[in-house]
Amino acid sequence: MAEERAFWLAWSQINGIGPILLRRLQQQFGTLAAAWSADRTSLLAVEGMGLQVVDKVVKERSRIHPETFLQQHQQQNPSFWTPNQTDIYPRLLLETASPPPVLYYRGKVDIQENLGFTPSIGIVGTRHPSEYGKRWTRKISTALAKNGFTVVSGMAEGIDTEAHHACLEAGGRTIAVLGTGVDVVYPPRNRELYQQILQQGLVISEYPAKTPPDRPHFPQRNRIIAGMSRAVIVMEAPVKSGALITARFANDFCRDVYVLPGSLDNERSQGCLALINNGAGVILGVEHLLEMLGAMPQLDATPSSQQLELLPSPDLAPELQQVWNAIALESMPFDAIVQQTNMSAGAVSSALLQLELTGLVMQLPGMRYQKA
Known part of the structure; x- marks a missing residue:
C-alpha cells in the first residue's frame, strides 16, 4: 500500500x-x-x-x-508537504478550509515556525508604491524582524520586495509565497532577493517545479499568504488590488487585518481606507503596531498533565460540552472549532457565547477562543 x-x-x-x-x-x-x-x-x-x-x-x-x-x-519535486503530515505541515494553514493538498518548498525549514510557535505576519500591498509606502514597509518589516516575527509576502514587485529586503537586512526570517513553481523566479529582477531568501528563509508554492507565471495563480497564492500568517498588514493598495484579496482571505480565516492609513488624494491608499472603513485596525506607528500584535495570543508547547489537571471539568449541556471539549488550552480560531465539533457555525457561536458568560471560555483578538 x-x-x-x-x-x-x-x-x-x-x-x-x-x-x-x-x-x-x-x-x-x-x-x-x-x-x-x-x-x-x-x-x-x-x-x-x-x-x-x-x-x-x-x-x-x-x-x-x-x-x-x-x-x-x-x-x-523533492521537497513538499501534504496535509496528512500534521507534524510538519504549516499548522496555521491546516486551520483554514482550503490548505493546499501539495505544498512545495525550498530553503530553510523551521519546524517551530510550522507548528505555529514562531508568529508569522503577512505584509502585502501594491506593485507601484509611493515613497511613503516604501518607507513605512521598511520600518515595519525591520521592527517585526527585530522582535522575532517571521515576515510573509509574495515576492512581487513593490511592497512585497521592500518587505522581504528590509526583513533580511535586519537579520530576520522571511517566507515568500509564489504563484509559480518554487524554482521559477518572478519577476526575474528579484533573482538576487530569491537567493537571499533561500539562505535566510523559505520559498513555498502549491505549484510544481517549472510552473511559469499565470495570472489566475496569483489570487490563489494570496490565500496561502493569509493562511500562513497570524495577522495581515496591508501597506498601500488601490481599490482594485491583489492585496485586498489577501485581506478578504485573512477575514475568512479569522486573522486580524491591520492597515497603514494614507491620504485621500493618493489613489494607492483608496483600498486601505476602504479596509479601515470595514473595521481593519489602523496602524498609528511602529510601537502601536507592536502593541497590537503583542495582544495576539502566542501558541505554547503542549501543556503538561499537571497543567491539564488545573482545568475544571464542568457539568454542561451536551452541545456546550462538545464545544468545550473541542477547545484546546492554546487559543483556537472559530472556524477550527466549527470543524472540530462538526456543528453548524451558528450553534458553535451560541455555545461559545454561553461558555463566555459562565467564565469558562474567553475570546481573544482575531475571533480566537481558549479555555479560561
Missing part, C-alpha cells in the same frame, strides 16, 4: 478536485487512500461530488498509480 501522501498527490492531479473537496473526501472516508478505491455510489455521497465530477474521478484515477507517480514526481 502506498503511503498516504502519495494519495494526496494523486488526488491533486484530478481536474475539478480542489482543496475543499479533498477535505470532504478525507472526512468521509477517513483517508484519501480509502477514498481512492471508493466506488461511484460512495463518491456521490460526498457533498459537492456530482455525476460529472465522479465520472471524471473514475476515469482519471484509472490512469494514475499513486506510489509510482509519487516516485516520478519527486525527481523534479
Whole structure:
C-alpha cells in the first residue's frame, strides 16, 4: 500500500478536485487512500461530488498509480508537504478550509515556525508604491524582524520586495509565497532577493517545479499568504488590488487585518481606507503596531498533565460540552472549532457565547477562543 501522501498527490492531479473537496473526501472516508478505491455510489455521497465530477474521478484515477507517480514526481519535486503530515505541515494553514493538498518548498525549514510557535505576519500591498509606502514597509518589516516575527509576502514587485529586503537586512526570517513553481523566479529582477531568501528563509508554492507565471495563480497564492500568517498588514493598495484579496482571505480565516492609513488624494491608499472603513485596525506607528500584535495570543508547547489537571471539568449541556471539549488550552480560531465539533457555525457561536458568560471560555483578538 502506498503511503498516504502519495494519495494526496494523486488526488491533486484530478481536474475539478480542489482543496475543499479533498477535505470532504478525507472526512468521509477517513483517508484519501480509502477514498481512492471508493466506488461511484460512495463518491456521490460526498457533498459537492456530482455525476460529472465522479465520472471524471473514475476515469482519471484509472490512469494514475499513486506510489509510482509519487516516485516520478519527486525527481523534479523533492521537497513538499501534504496535509496528512500534521507534524510538519504549516499548522496555521491546516486551520483554514482550503490548505493546499501539495505544498512545495525550498530553503530553510523551521519546524517551530510550522507548528505555529514562531508568529508569522503577512505584509502585502501594491506593485507601484509611493515613497511613503516604501518607507513605512521598511520600518515595519525591520521592527517585526527585530522582535522575532517571521515576515510573509509574495515576492512581487513593490511592497512585497521592500518587505522581504528590509526583513533580511535586519537579520530576520522571511517566507515568500509564489504563484509559480518554487524554482521559477518572478519577476526575474528579484533573482538576487530569491537567493537571499533561500539562505535566510523559505520559498513555498502549491505549484510544481517549472510552473511559469499565470495570472489566475496569483489570487490563489494570496490565500496561502493569509493562511500562513497570524495577522495581515496591508501597506498601500488601490481599490482594485491583489492585496485586498489577501485581506478578504485573512477575514475568512479569522486573522486580524491591520492597515497603514494614507491620504485621500493618493489613489494607492483608496483600498486601505476602504479596509479601515470595514473595521481593519489602523496602524498609528511602529510601537502601536507592536502593541497590537503583542495582544495576539502566542501558541505554547503542549501543556503538561499537571497543567491539564488545573482545568475544571464542568457539568454542561451536551452541545456546550462538545464545544468545550473541542477547545484546546492554546487559543483556537472559530472556524477550527466549527470543524472540530462538526456543528453548524451558528450553534458553535451560541455555545461559545454561553461558555463566555459562565467564565469558562474567553475570546481573544482575531475571533480566537481558549479555555479560561
